[in-house]
Amino acid sequence: MRSALCCLLLTLAGEALASSVQIESTFVPDEHAIVGTMRMGWDSSPGEAWFALLGNFGREPNPYLSPLAQDGSYVSGFDPAWTVIERVAWSTPDGEEELPFELHPAPPTLQTYSLDDVLLRVELPEGEGDLLIAFRTRFPHIWAGEPGRLGDVYTWRFGWHPLPASPPMDGTWPLLLSAHDYRVTLTVPAGWEAALPGEVTREEDGERTAFTTSFSAPVRSVSLFLAPKGTLRRATVPLQGIEVEAVALPGDEDLVRALATYLPEILAYYAEKYGPYPEGRLLLVEHPNEIGVAMTADGVVYLPRWLFRRFDLTAGGILSRYSRYILAHELAHLWWGIGIGVDLDAENWLSEGMSQYLALRWYEDTFGADGGNVFQLERHGLGEELVNRQLGFMNLRQHMTELPYLQTAFTGFDEAVVKPGGEVRYEQASAVRLYDKGYLVLRAAASLAGEEAFDGVLRQAHAQARSGMFTSSDLQALLEGATGEGWEVFFSQWVYGEAWADYAAAGMVRARDGEEHVTAVHVTRAGTGYMPVTVEVRGAEGERSSQTWDAGAMSATIEFRTPFPVREAVVDPDHRALDVDRLNNAWPRRFVVMLDRNELPLDAYLVQPDAATEGMTIRYLDRFGWGVYPQAMAVSGWVRYGREWTMTGGAAVGETLVGAISLTRHLWATPRLGSAGTYWEPVGELTFTVARQPLWTLGVELGWQEELARAHSGGLSLLWIPPEGWKAELSHTQLLGLAPHLYLTLTVGVGLASPDLPSAFLPALSEFRTRIAGNPPHGDRKAFASLGIWLPPLRPDYSLGGAALVTEVRSRLYASLARLWREGEGGEIIPTYLEVGAEAMIQVEALGGLLGFTAVVGIGWPLSPVGEGVLYLGIVGL
Known part of the structure; x- marks a missing residue:
């Protein structure tokens, strides 16, 4: 059935190839819109024509996303895109005839919201003629800038006009861009310019500029790129047979021109x-x-x-x-x-x-x-x-x-x-x-x-x-x-x-037969699929010999006769096959020592000496690792079990033996996000810990955090220290959108502990920024609330002497209120604590944008008890 459907869709697309597409369009900056008329001609009418109005996928906001996620797409809050059909007509030498048309919803194959009026269906009269469609399309203001605008630059690669399409069948709608003979005329008002593909001509007067573009062969799209005059800096790079034009934004002309010089060699290749x-x-x-x-x-x-x-x-x-x-x-x-x-x-x-x-x-x-x-x-x-x-x-x-x-x-x-x-x-x-x-x-x-x-x-x-x-x-x-x-x-x-598949070198046996070295390499395969792989043996001086193993069986023994003694056997040495575990591809197993620079081998243990403790760690990717630190008399280890579990542990010997072992369950959710597929979001962790520090403790911690469908975070911790007592703490932060990029955060927390618990384990005011005179306050019971307002961010793209780049500054105002109670002897009276403050989160990038961290700069004032303001600094995420 699927094969027949694909053949039918390709047949429909192939029929449409015979059609030419001519578009007369005008850019209207005040409306952020393109107004145009599209003309398609047939020598013989196909009876009906279907078109996709892809802009209507963005006509309605995504109802499934949190304000935080929504603002990740839109510059100033939700901004609609749409395509409106204003008129449909059939043109022949005898004149024009108005045609009725139908707007249909798209099936939920690409997304599950804003589906109305995505498909246009027109019944065509018999005989030869041209279909005329008058349309109006709006550019949304989005961070990606395509399809839409970012600042004053407008981009739309395909689908800004009614896009010839095949109709949905059996609830499916493949996204096929068919090729057509396009000819587009775009008129922009004075003060604007365009960079269009194809063979472009332009006519300019004092009020407008008309660009006309066409192609020597059918194409699948005619892309628009529009900006105010003076914004686009152009240069032509000579290339035999092809005109290459580089178009840069202000400040980047040299880099864009330099990169354009690599076009000829790549195109020639x-x-x-x-x-x-x-x-x-x-x-x-x-x-x-x-x-x-x-x-x-x-x-x-x-x-x-x-x-x-x-x-x-x-x-x-x-x-x-x-x-x-x-x-x-x-x-x-x-x-x-x-x-x-x-x-x-x-x-x-x-x-x-x-x-x-x-x-x-x-x-x-x-x-x-x-x-x-x-x-x-x-x-x-x-x-x-x-x-x-x-x-x-x-x-x-x-x-x-x-x-x-x-x-x-x-x-x-x-x-x-x-x-x-x-x-x-x-x-x-x-x-x-x-x-x-x-x-x-x-x-x-x-x-x-x-x-x-x-x-x-x-x-x-x-x-x-x-x-x-x-x-x-x-x-x-x-x-x-x-x-x-x-x-x-x-x-x-x-x-x-x-x-x-997981191919492995499981061992080898070496012997001599006269002048020849005979090596039997045992190889194995696990998994549900396979393909032939190379098995290679290597000598001490770089000598190599290889054979192909068809990998049809789950194991085999391959014999090599070589003039050199074999030191190593490797399965799939050039990584030609899909293999889910490369660590076992060599025998004996490989070790790579990391000394003066980072390393990340895919097929070896990574050994990292630790000069401070005269110890070392050994690990493999993010799957497992362990460390030995003789000077500190300590060991550590961890192992990850797929997406669900991680176990960590460590121990040290000092005056007594201390250590901990933890088992963490990674939590996932599949929120509805408006997309057709299923999306998995990490939403928290549940950790069980047994520790001796030197008191024996049993702990359970549950942390949660979501950003996509809902924006909130929090945690619950339970601690038991027999026979000293126990402690429980709970906190939750909820984000509410007040306006685009303006958020209110409300945090509440409570804590409860047995009165005889050592003070180091009692609930304390870790959420407060200001320093409280004397010892940090703690109590048997705790209540905490904080209100914060996140202001819209600034995006300065400010260079710090070329060493780093400040990409975003987001400010927050906050007020925090807490109360502690202490039972026991005397029933100590602890005052109510209140502080207000302001802080800025400064995002900084370095190393070509591959290293990022956030610097925190803030000031807090204690209002109860009254105290002096405190300036604080910090770095997170480094």
Whole structure:
């Protein structure tokens, strides 16, 4: 049924390809709107036409989000987007005829709110004619700036006009962008300018400028980029056969121009391997968003201002290589996802995973595949030395692509790369699934087919489907044709299925046979899927010999006869297969010692000496670790069990033995967020602790925190110290939205303890900022309340001499009230405590934006008992 449905949808999309699309439009800045008329012509009427009004997905606010989450999308509170149809007509040489039209809701396949009037249906008269649709589309004010505006810059990549679409069938609606012969005229008033893709001409008078753009071949979108005059700084980069235009925002011209010079070599690389770029012009545009979103549309690549503001942060050129990788990924979309149409709902891996594959191929061919290949700086300086120590180990493929997949699989959030949004079970991991796992699946396929054969498949796909649609089954058919082998098992396991595999080198036996060294390597496999993998043995002088293990059986013994003695055996040494655990891939197990810079091996224990205690720690990723500290006479350890449990413990010997062991249950929720899939949010932890410090204590702590559907946090703790007594404390903070980015927080807390509990364990005023004269107050009972007002943030993007960047300053006013009671001898009277204060949370970034922390600066005044104001400073999140 699904195959028949896909064929029908592709047939409908293919019929629409014959249609030309002409748009006459005008930008109205005062209304933040585009007003236009779209004309589609047919030699023979198809009977009906469907269009998507994608702007109406943003007409209503998301009712499921908290004010905090909502403000993460909108600059000044909810701001609607919409597309209104003002008129529909049928034009023939005999004149125009008004046509009735229907507006239908979209099925909840992409989101579950604001679905009304998303689909437009028009019944067409018979014969030859043109369909005219008059529309008006509004740009919302959002942080991403697309589709919408950010400040005075307006961007809309696709769907700002009625988008030719296929109708929903059986409740499903694949997001397919079909290619058309577009010709767009955009008129902007005096004082405005536009950067448009395609072959552009302009006519200007004193009141307006008219831009007209067209393409040499059908395209899937005509992207808009509008700004006040003087905002866009342009430069042309010469490239044989293609006009490359760089468009920068004020202050970043030099960096954008410099990055544009890398376009020719990347484009030439792709053209040689996968076919030529079909257009004669390409735009590289700096986009104003500060959330780091890069984007592509036909003929244009948008890179975020976030990237250029951090390009030299802390160290000169820290993001030089990484920015080129981002550029390569976005350019790859001109071949995949834009260059070849795919279902951006169910099969977006063919867009994002394939672009990741093309970009990493170029990157590793340019900078090498092994070792630290991301942050390698050739200058000498304090910042450069810091980068080398902290980030010099990072490998683009291993740490930025494979590691996210390993972590997702370990926490049980892995699922098939082909899946409609409504069936996605772990939506919070969708980026890893589509980008990273998608890349790993394609790299595995290229390994099996051979990279040259795989490049040929991609070149053939691009040539055949440039103006059409492409599916995973099409990729499978091309691979079978190129290799002469069946790929059904691979696709059923790794593309459509949820297979996993863990390959391991389990041991080896060495012997001599005359001049030959005979080594029997025992290999194993666990999991529900497999693919052939390489088994390699290595000698002391770098000698190597390898064989292929088909991995069909769960274990095997592979014999090697070599002229050198074997020291090590490795399964899948080049990381070609999807493997959920790399630690066991080598025999004997590997150890990497971290000395003068950070390390993060995926296939070895990490050993870190501790000079202060003359001890060391040994760990593997975020899965387990332990430490031994002889000077302190102490040990520690921890182990993580998937997404659900973590156990930690430690002990030390001093005057007596002290220590603790804790078991933590990680809590998750699946809130309704308005998306079609299921999203998992970490919402708290429940921890059980047994400790001797030196008193024996038993403790239970429950902490909770939510931000998406609700914004609140709190905690409950229970402590028993036999036979001394017990203590219980409870606190909760609720956030309420007063206005956009203006929040009221209310915190309440209580504490209760047995009277004979040692004073160090009694409830105290840890929430207060001011210093109370004498010993910090504590009591058997406690009541606490605090009221705070968070003011709208400032976003200065202020550089601290190039070493760091202040990105946000958020201020808070607060008043706190508390009362303590103390029973026991004399029944001590403890006064009511009251303080007021103000503080600022200053977000600072360094190391190219990869290191962030928050500085807290505040002042508090004690009003009861009356005291002196206190200035306090602190750093959190470092």
